[in-house]
Amino acid sequence: MTSQITPTTPIEGQMPGTSGLRKKTRVFMGPNYLENFIQATFDAIGGGDGGRYIVGGDGRFFNKQAIQTILKMAAANGATEVIVGQNGILSTPAVSHLIRLNAFDGGFILSASHNPGGIDEDFGVKFNASNGGPAPEKLTARIFDATKTISRYKIADFEDVDLSQIGETRQAGMVIRVVDPVDAYQALMAELFDFDAIRALFASGFTMRFDAMHAVTGPYAKAILEGTLGAAPGTVVNGIPLEDFGKGHPDPNPIWAKPLMDLMMSDNAPDLGAASDGDGDRNMIVGRGVYVTPSDSLAVLAANAHLAPPYRGGLAGIARSMPTSAASDRVAEKLGIAAYETPTGWKFFGNLLDAGKATLCGEESAGTGSNHVREKDGLWAVLLWLNILAVRKQSVAEILAEHWQTYGRDYYSRYDFEAVASDKANRLMDHLRDQLPDLAGKTLAGLTVTTADEFSYLDPVDGSISKNQGLRIGFEGGARAVFRLSGTGTEGATIRLYLEQYSGTDGDTTQDTQAALADVWAAAQQVSDMAQIIGRTTPDVIT
Numbered sequence: 001m002t003s004q005i006t007p008t009t010p011i012e013g014q015m016p017g018t019s020g021l022r023k024k025t026r027v028f029m030g031p032n033y034l035e036n037f038i039q040a041t042f043d044a045i046g047g048g049d050g051g052r053y054i055v056g057g058d059g060r061f062f063n064k065q066a067i068q069t070i071l072k073m074a075a076a077n078g079a080t081e082v083i084v085g086q087n088g089i090l091s092t093p094a095v096s097h098l099i100r101l102n103a104f105d106g107g108f109i110l111s112a113s114h115n116p117g118g119i120d121e122d123f124g125v126k127f128n129a130s131n132g133g134p135a136p137e138k139l140t141a142r143i144f145d146a147t148k149t150i151s152r153y154k155i156a157d158f159e160d161v162d163l164s165q166i167g168e169t170r171q172a173g174m175v176i177r178v179v180d181p182v183d184a185y186q187a188l189m190a191e192l193f194d195f196d197a198i199r200a201l202f203a204s205g206f207t208m209r210f211d212a213m214h215a216v217t218g219p220y221a222k223a224i225l226e227g228t229l230g231a232a233p234g235t236v237v238n239g240i241p242l243e244d245f246g247k248g249h250p251d252p253n254p255i256w257a258k259p260l261m262d263l264m265m266s267d268n269a270p271d272l273g274a275a276s277d278g279d280g281d282r283n284m285i286v287g288r289g290v291y292v293t294p295s296d297s298l299a300v301l302a303a304n305a306h307l308a309p310p311y312r313g314g315l316a317g318i319a320r321s322m323p324t325s326a327a328s329d330r331v332a333e334k335l336g337i338a339a340y341e342t343p344t345g346w347k348f349f350g351n352l353l354d355a356g357k358a359t360l361c362g363e364e365s366a367g368t369g370s371n372h373v374r375e376k377d378g379l380w381a382v383l384l385w386l387n388i389l390a391v392r393k394q395s396v397a398e399i400l401a402e403h404w405q406t407y408g409r410d411y412y413s414r415y416d417f418e419a420v421a422s423d424k425a426n427r428l429m430d431h432l433r434d435q436l437p438d439l440a441g442k443t444l445a446g447l448t449v450t451t452a453d454e455f456s457y458l459d460p461v462d463g464s465i466s467k468n469q470g471l472r473i474g475f476e477g478g479a480r481a482v483f484r485l486s487g488t489g490t491e492g493a494t495i496r497l498y499l500e501q502y503s504g505t506d507g508d509t510t511q512d513t514q515a516a517l518a519d520v521w522a523a524a525q526q527v528s529d530m531a532q533i534i535g536r537t538t539p540d541v542i543t
């Protein structure tokens with residue numbers, strides 16, 4: 001077995017986005033593409049000498065092949081030990097947990113999250129640091145810099161490792177442990193939650209459907225919900241991870257998880273519906289006849305977290321990304337704890353969690369998590385809901401209605417305009433940016449602007465500043481429109497428009513969401529001139 005130093009040259013565009021490097025799969029399969037990025041990562045962390053890493057992915061096309069390359073590169077870069085999920089499978093929260101549990105130096109996650117998979121779809125690589133969390137901006141900047149000057153990569157020459165067999169082998173001086181992907185994660189969930197109470201809930205006839213969308217959470221959900229907690233066989237659907245996710249779009253929202261939504265809105269609905277995404281960090285919660293927006297889910301979980309063992313002592317603080325609704329801020333205020341507003345991207349929660357400033361975090365993009373790992377965690381959110389339902393013995397609809405009565409309702413929706421030509425998307429953002437200084441006091445579609453700015457974040461822990469994190473316009477009466485460009489797409493630009501309208505504590509909390517947002521949507525169209533600039537006013541996806 002020998003290690004080789006292979007000459008290479010920089011490849012343009014290897015800049016990690018909101019969550020790692022995401023490109024078309026064929027791009028990743030191109031000569032040296034993966035190798036350059038992995039070597040740049042090792043170079044950016046100061047080399048892999050003596051390092052110990054977790055490697056796994058969501059099972060999408062090219063996952064196993066990429067893992068073999070990473071194993072050989074880790075060995076050549078001097079790593080001493082790597083833990084890999086059996087068959088290359090590990091959910092993102094499971095990787096985060098394994099890094100922390102083993103006190104490893106980091107982990108490579110092969111996933112493009114909720115983006116479709118297959119040779120003509122998307123692939124991605126994320127590096128998580130020793131705290132278990134996504135590489136912070138200063139590290140992704142170093143990785144990007146390294147991709148621009150790379151001249152060689154290191155790769156060991158050994159036979160592909162058999163990922164189907166649990167066990168330990170040694171290659172080029174590096175121990176490779178293939179582990180069951182579920183075991184350690186399941187043990188953590190059992191430590192956190194009152195499994196007896198949830199078991200009693202299912203035993204009492206409580207019904208559920210969990211749609212794993214043919215992505216990574218199938219084996220986890222089957223083992224925990226059906227295998228341990230007594231949910232009826234068949235509770236988990238689409239539970240076998242497939243390389244192309246069954247040609248689906250593994251994004252747990254009302255559009256892409258439509259079969260689940262349809263069931264939950266029908267007469268045959270079970271008590272709880274839930275879904276998770278490609279790599280298992282996102283979640284969707286639906287009650288019988290009622291969809292819970294991710295922003296509301298964070299707020300309800302925060303208000304009820306004390307009913308589950310790990311949070312009985314109270315929460316240190318609640319953090320949400322800027323475009324997420326203000327619902328969780330209202331809970332924080334009532335609890336007398338801090339509320340943090342961060343840029344989009346789970347990496348921004350890491351410092352707050354590490355410093356003990358926040359206990360729960362969440363995002364409008366269907367991510368919720370806590371200080372148990374350093375990633376958002378789809379199944380954890382489902383289990384926390386189950387734990388709360390087991391204690392409160394009420395339906396999801398009843399809990400939500402009571403929540404809105406107490407705090408008021410933050411009507412919320414996100415409109416996505418996908419595959420917009422980048423120059424047009426940038427023109428729209430520039431057009432808005434130019435108007436910001438003069439907007440306050442103006443009336444748009446009958447709503448008076450109170451605030452208008454471009455969000456910039458000062459990290460309270462390390463003092464770093466992240467600029468250009470979205471344009472926000474606030475209106476009298478509590479409405480808000482936020483515009484930002486997605487950092488996870490792989491084709492052109494995706495414009496995200498986040499709309500919000502607060503009901504007040506005495507207001508009507510029973511309106512149709514889109515009706516409640518009609519005025520702020522009209523104002524957003526007017527101020528952005530989107531009809532003229534991008535030639536579109538019909539979103540591709542509304543969540």
Ligand code: G16
Nearest residue numbers: 018019113344345346365486487488
């Ligand atoms: C990633 C990030 C999230 C972010 C989401 C959407 O999630 O981890 O923090 O909210 O992308 O980002 P954007 O609006 O830039 O597309 P995931 O599940 O894709 O890793």
